[in-house]
Amino acid sequence: MPKTTPGPRDERGVLAARILVAARKAFADAGYAGTTMRAVGRAAEVDPALVYHYFGSKEALLDAATEPPQRWLESVAATWATPVPQLGEALVRRMLSAWGDDEIGPVLRAILQTAAHEAATREKLRLVVERSLIGVSQLGADEAERMVRSGLISSQIMGLAMMRYVWLIEPIASMSDDALVAAVAPTLQRYISDDLG
Amino acid sequence: MPKTTPGPRDERGVLAARILVAARKAFADAGYAGTTMRAVGRAAEVDPALVYHYFGSKEALLDAATEPPQRWLESVAATWATPVPQLGEALVRRMLSAWGDDEIGPVLRAILQTAAHEAATREKLRLVVERSLIGVSQLGADEAERMVRSGLISSQIMGLAMMRYVWLIEPIASMSDDALVAAVAPTLQRYISDDLG
Missing domain, CATH: 1.10.10.60 (Homeodomain-like)
Incomplete structure (x- = not known):
């Protein structure tokens, strides 16, 4: 500002x-x-x-x-209120719609493209992931389990975002939103509520 | 050289x-x-x-x-020969052991830390992912299905690598190898052989 x-x-x-x-x-x-x-x-x-x-x-x-738009942080927080059986799909769709947004997409891209080599942005990315993906969730019986489940969800969402929007690796970069949701939502659903061994 | x-x-x-x-x-x-x-x-x-x-x-x-060590490319190719029921676990363990290797780890880190903003390295990352994760696999009934399955496997492995080794986001960065394998191998197993909708 x-x-x-x-x-x-x-x-x-x-x-x-x-x-x-x-x-x-x-x-x-x-x-x-x-x-x-x-x-x-x-x-x-x-x-x-x-x-x-x-x-x-x-x-x-x-x-x-690289300041995350407030509107985006609020929409992510709202997504976490989705009923558990639909939460995996809701999280994938939230990610896809954020990257497609004219205001939010470029900020996320700038964060991810500088976070690999800038300590200051890496710290911000850590905060964004903790606040938007890990901190807000209510998953698990205790704090340790909640952190592991949200961390695993983040790893899949962030890997998908890097391949699709930053590294542009095919076929992930060009798959339809619906095909990605069908393929990835069950993975998130598993991290949300299955026994993780 | x-x-x-x-x-x-x-x-x-x-x-x-x-x-x-x-x-x-x-x-x-x-x-x-x-x-x-x-x-x-x-x-x-x-x-x-x-x-x-x-x-x-x-x-x-x-x-x-940022030239990927030949020894690493060969070890990844060998991992793809693992029998399908154990392939998910084998791929996670291969990734963990590569990043723990004194010679291979620093090269992978250099590729991922420069790929976000260097077109030349991004192209090399694309080749590495295509050759080591997408191209070598034999998954699926046809080329399109093979590419989608390998792309999804890559998205989970690369997201895990970024969180654990480049962005250092907890608790993924400090989890034990065995806990990560238990949590993530079934995800890869699903991308390897389940119906993906």
Whole structure:
């Protein structure tokens, strides 16, 4: 979020949003070390000084560019309220719809593409997974079991997301949503309520 | 592999190996754009000129640093010959043992940590997944079914690897090998031979 108000409120919001779109792409493509505030300004077609003015530092820009949208965190929390017999399918569909969303998809992509090599984003990814996939669930008889079940669910969802949206590995990248749901929902259902040995 | 022989054969091999170890760490930590041949030379405690002399270019160095060990490709191919009822467990154990291997683990880590933002490594990851997980399998009645089954197996194995070894997300990062095998092998077994809807 911008820290100051150098212009009319609307213009500030529009320019900040444009800078964040360019920053997500730059961080994802070139990594944190390979990205400069100047290049982000050029890609966003704004004066690079404005990038500093709005976001203060490259670290703060990365932080803003990879901030999970509140709307998405709320929708994930709501998904966890799905009755247990439909929860596996609901979680797969929530993931597919998030990546298809114009606002949420690019943020998730930026988080996953920088998390492999940026400690700060890895920490954020850990928080996102803990809050959205592990922390919110009510699975299991105790805390340890709940963590294991949610961790396994996360491993399948995140692997699917990396193959389909980040690494673009076929045939996962092109399968229909319905085919993926039919194939993967039972896996999640097993992690949700079966005996895991 | 080094292209020329500037010193005794043993010394060349030792120095090239030391450069590759430093390069894997640099590419994984700082990304391709954030890595310089000079910094790799410094980290490997060799003259940066030697890095150019052995590997020619940064692109060639990345290529050499992320080349999957032949020994690992062969062990994965052998794993696919496991009888179907034990194949799920064999695939999970193969993944766990590869990441625990002093030679193979760092290469897999370098591939996954650079694949998110480097097109060249992403292409190599695609080849690795296709050759080691998708291409070698004999699952399914036809090519399309074989690809879907192997793709789903890959999605679970790669998600588990990212959580356990790259993103270090608990409790997956610290679970025992046996607990993971008990939890995940039945998922792979389902992708191997169950009706996937």
